Amino acid sequence: MAKMTFEENGEEVIIDADDIDEMAKKGIKKIKRTHNTNYRTKYSRSVRGKIVQATPLICTVVFLLLGFLADAWHPGWVVFIAIPIVPSLLYAFGENKKANILTILTIIITIAYVVVGTVWGIWHPTWIAFLLIPIASIFIGR
DSSP states (O other): OOEEEEEETTEEEEEEGGGHHHHHHHTOOOEEESSOSOOOOHHHHSHHHHHHHHHHHHHHHHHHHHHHHHOOHHHHGGGGGHHHHHHHHHSSSSSOHHHHHHHHHHHHHHHHHHHHHHHHOOOTGGGGGGGHHHHHHHHHTO
16 A cells, blocks of 8 residues: 655644545645555465456457367357456455355356356346345345
């Protein structure tokens, strides 16, 4: 996270950028940045973040291998669904229970849609299942 400094009673205090609202409530007006804001987030430095960043490249390699080696271009495109699913699974079980439920629901609906469409060829009416995601979000209150 970006760190910021401010002076309070002649003393320099370092805070996270998320605390700016709290500072405004206290009436602190003079804020200066301690470093460039083009920084990497904590997610990009963690192992999970590196897996998430590598997922598109891995999916592309797998897709090309399936296409060239097995001539499976059509069912091979399904590997690209891993791009939104991998971060959802890696970060799904955090502190926010409501977001966890919506993440799991989204993954289940996506997998069901792809399986039904690929196996039985029923793409058209099954897309309606995706409307459950915003409806569930309204009721869960994300």
